[in-house]
Amino acid sequence: MNQPILVAKGLTKQYGKNVIFHDIDLEVAERDTIVIIGPSGTGKSTLLRCFNLLTRPEQGQIWLDGEEITAKGAKEDHVRERIGMVFQNFLLFNHLTALNNVLIGLTQVKRMTKEAARAKAMEELQRVGLADRAGHYPGQLSGGQQQRVAIARALAMDPRVMLFDEPTSALDPELIGEVLNVMKQLAHEGMTMLVVTHEMGFAMEVANRIIFMEKGSIVEQGSPEDMYYHPQHERTREFLHKITELHGKTQRKE
Amino acid sequence: MFSQFFSYVLQGTLTTVEVTLVALPFGLVLGLLVALLQIYGGPILSRIAAIYSTGMRGVPPIVLLFILFFVISGSISLDAFWAGSLALGIVTSAYQAEILRGAILSVGAGQMVAARAIGMSRLKAVQHIILPQAVRLAIPPWSNEASIVLKDSSLVYALGVPEILSRAQQASAATQQPFLAYGTAALIYFVLVFTTNRLLDLLSHRMRIPSNP
Amino acid sequence: MADWLKLFVDALPQFWVGAQYTLLLTAAGLVIGFVLGLLTAVARAYGPVPLRAVAISYVELFRGTPLLVQLFLIYYGLPSLGITFDRLPAAIIALGLNSGAYQAEYIRGSLLAIGQGQMMAARAIGMSRWAAIVNIILPQALRLVIPSWANEPISLLKSNAIVFLIAVPELMTKAKAIAVKTYDPIGAYVAVAIVYLVLVFILDYGLKWLERLARIPGFELEGKKA
Numbered sequence: 001m002n003q004p005i006l007v008a009k010g011l012t013k014q015y016g017k018n019v020i021f022h023d024i025d026l027e028v029a030e031r032d033t034i035v036i037i038g039p040s041g042t043g044k045s046t047l048l049r050c051f052n053l054l055t056r057p058e059q060g061q062i063w064l065d066g067e068e069i070t071a072k073g074a075k076e077d078h079v080r081e082r083i084g085m086v087f088q089n090f091l092l093f094n095h096l097t098a099l100n101n102v103l104i105g106l107t108q109v110k111r112m113t114k115e116a117a118r119a120k121a122m123e124e125l126q127r128v129g130l131a132d133r134a135g136h137y138p139g140q141l142s143g144g145q146q147q148r149v150a151i152a153r154a155l156a157m158d159p160r161v162m163l164f165d166e167p168t169s170a171l172d173p174e175l176i177g178e179v180l181n182v183m184k185q186l187a188h189e190g191m192t193m194l195v196v197t198h199e200m201g202f203a204m205e206v207a208n209r210i211i212f213m214e215k216g217s218i219v220e221q222g223s224p225e226d227m228y229y230h231p232q233h234e235r236t237r238e239f240l241h242k243i244t245e246l247h248g249k250t251q252r253k254e
Numbered sequence: 255m256f257s258q259f260f261s262y263v264l265q266g267t268l269t270t271v272e273v274t275l276v277a278l279p280f281g282l283v284l285g286l287l288v289a290l291l292q293i294y295g296g297p298i299l300s301r302i303a304a305i306y307s308t309g310m311r312g313v314p315p316i317v318l319l320f321i322l323f324f325v326i327s328g329s330i331s332l333d334a335f336w337a338g339s340l341a342l343g344i345v346t347s348a349y350q351a352e353i354l355r356g357a358i359l360s361v362g363a364g365q366m367v368a369a370r371a372i373g374m375s376r377l378k379a380v381q382h383i384i385l386p387q388a389v390r391l392a393i394p395p396w397s398n399e400a401s402i403v404l405k406d407s408s409l410v411y412a413l414g415v416p417e418i419l420s421r422a423q424q425a426s427a428a429t430q431q432p433f434l435a436y437g438t439a440a441l442i443y444f445v446l447v448f449t450t451n452r453l454l455d456l457l458s459h460r461m462r463i464p465s466n467p
Numbered sequence: 468m469a470d471w472l473k474l475f476v477d478a479l480p481q482f483w484v485g486a487q488y489t490l491l492l493t494a495a496g497l498v499i500g501f502v503l504g505l506l507t508a509v510a511r512a513y514g515p516v517p518l519r520a521v522a523i524s525y526v527e528l529f530r531g532t533p534l535l536v537q538l539f540l541i542y543y544g545l546p547s548l549g550i551t552f553d554r555l556p557a558a559i560i561a562l563g564l565n566s567g568a569y570q571a572e573y574i575r576g577s578l579l580a581i582g583q584g585q586m587m588a589a590r591a592i593g594m595s596r597w598a599a600i601v602n603i604i605l606p607q608a609l610r611l612v613i614p615s616w617a618n619e620p621i622s623l624l625k626s627n628a629i630v631f632l633i634a635v636p637e638l639m640t641k642a643k644a645i646a647v648k649t650y651d652p653i654g655a656y657v658a659v660a661i662v663y664l665v666l667v668f669i670l671d672y673g674l675k676w677l678e679r680l681a682r683i684p685g686f687e688l689e690g691k692k693a
Contacts, residue, residue: 052371054367054370054371076370077370077373077374077375078373079373080370080371080372080373081372081373084371084372085371087364087367087368087371089364091364091365091367091368091371092368093365093368093369093383093387094365094387094463095383095386095387095390095463104372104382104383105372105373105374108374108378108382109372109373109374109378137463137464137465138465139463139464139465139466140464140465140466153372154371154372157372157373309664312663312664312667312668313625313660313663313664313667314624314625314626314627314628314629314639314663315625315628316628316629316631316639317628317639317642317656317659317660317663318660320652320656321653321656321657321660324652324653324656325653328653401531405532405533405534406533408533408535408536409535409629411535412632419533419535419536419539422536422539423539426543426544430547431547432539432543432544432546432547433540433544433545433547433548434544434547435544436536436539436540436543436544437540437544439536439539440528440532440536440537440540443531443532443533443536444527444528444531444532447531447532448531
């Protein structure tokens with residue numbers, strides 16, 4: 001538990017002249033729940049996607065459990081087995097049932113036997129509370145249910161880190177709660193999580209670190225209490241308070 | 255007398271069906287290859303595939319049929335049936351490539367992203383995630399193409415293959431009843447096309463992915 | 468290669484004559500097909516039941532059978548019923564009837580896309596059904612159909628090659644003659660294939676330009692055919 005799970009140094013992402021973020025350093029320790037917040041378009045999602053190499057940074061390096069994943073010879077697919085991702089618009093495989101969505105990574109990537117895979121998949125669906133929907137197709141599930149299946153799909157791979165890219169932004173308000181609850185449960189079980197979200201209630205309650213990003217750099221980071229009540233930058237206070245108005249009050253007592 | 259006549263023309267039906275059943279799957283396999291190369295091949299291969307697809311679709315099928323027929327029967331010793339059917343297969347492969355390409359692109363980039371995110375290689379993602387969905391999207395335009403191939407099989411008449419139209423022509427010469435002869439041919443084609451369309455509709459219905467409206 | 472080039476260059480004058488016939492066939496077939504297609508689509512969408520039945524039968528029959536069979540029926544078959552056509556008219560009629568059925572479907576698709584709302588709005592200000600069709604529905608439908616309709620001229624250009632089988636002196640007939648004369652069928656047909664490619668390319672370009680001219684911003688057929 002001494003070495004951080006994920007380390008990033010000097011990450012820079014640009015499209016031509018357009019710099020998304022510049023020289024970002026980040027460390028994620030085991031069991032951390034880190035929430036990244038900030039105005040839209042500041043590169044939070046892009047940063048997240050660098051961690052599982054869906055996007056390649058122009059500069060900088062990333063290490064997973066001490067291994068550099070941005071190195072020349074690194075196998076991307078193998079990296080993605082160990083880092084799970086949940087997307088804003090779920091991206092479930094439309095032609096597969098909930099069970100098969102969770103199962104396919106196990107049979108095709110992890111090469112498990114059908115029986116073992118099935119058992120594990122059902123376990124994960126159970127974990128997100130959807131065992132009874134195993135035979136349903138994405139088109140037959142609500143948004144919240146689809147997202148929970150997406151979480152189960154990512155969890156089934158037994159990742160070291162889970163990345164959440166605005167997991168509730170595409171959901172109707174009533175459905176946000178069920179997904180956040182699953183995420184809270186995960187955090188309590190000790191999963192290492194990196195979450196981009198506007199849900200301040202979740203951040204205040206569950207995160208052990210909040211990172212505020214704006215205009216392509218990290219303005220400030222710290223514990224939820226520090227960030228909310230004793231921020232170093234005025235902008236941090238302004239943003240956190242505004243977001244809390246819109247997306248949920250803190251549930252921590254003063 | 256009509257029944258004799260009818261059965262004479264009808265015998266060409268088997269050949270017509272055989273030609274279609276050779277050309278269509280051959281075109282599918284080749285077309286799928288071309289479509290995949292266009293989308294996932296490197297810069298050179300995808301260019302070549304695109305030129306193949308556009309070039310073949312810019313020339314009348316009958317012209318291509320003739321060229322391919324002479325090339326095929328010139329190089330390998332194949333009878334008119336096989337040379338003609340394979341030639342027809344090559345013609346349809348370009349149209350099928352276009353259909354499949356459209357279907358694959360319609361599946362959406364998000365599906366590929368999600369597949370890669372759980373560690374699937376590109377190949378596995380295409381095989382298990384993209385293609386199964388693309389197939390469903392492709393069925394309506396593909397059914398259309400299947401009808402077209404069935405109808406275009408009449409072109410191999412010009413290559414001397416004894417299918418429906420050629421039998422009709424012989425019947426017409428023998429009986430001096432051209433309207434009846436060609437009318438019969440039209441009727442048989444109509445039934446074939448109609449049946450094929452209904453069968454493919456059924457397939458499309460069977461294969462649909464369940465959803466709540 | 469040099470031999471083939473010679474063949475190609477020598478053939479050009481004949482191809483030029485053939486091309487004129489090919490283009491004539493394409494244009495004639497297109498125009499006849501458009502008139503038939505429009506009438507059929509309107510009849511099918513707005514006509515009384517018997518007219519609708521006729522429209523549907525026409526479309527099903529001509530889309531459900533090969534063009535070649537239709538051609539032979541008209542050129543070889545009709546004379547035995549007393550109706551005789553020369554080659555060129557027979558070809559044009561066959562192409563026109565065939566194209567009409569396909570154009571009917573294109574137009575019908577865009578009529579459906581325009582929807583009942585427009586008809587309702589037109590009737591609500593007192594227009595008769597017919598006036599609504601002519602003044603409100605069709606102007607929109609015909610604009611909307613252009614992208615998918617643009618397939619038809621190119622399709623016709625390619626499909627009229629088969630009329631060489633009744634010896635209309637168009638491109639394919641010329642190609643066959645050259646093949647026989649030079650004993651080089653592959654060379655001859657490849658040559659004519661290139662001519663067709665050029666024609667298709669020019670036609671395609673012209674159609675795209677027309678499409679751009681006719682476009683109303685924000686008014687497009689949403690979603691493609693499945």
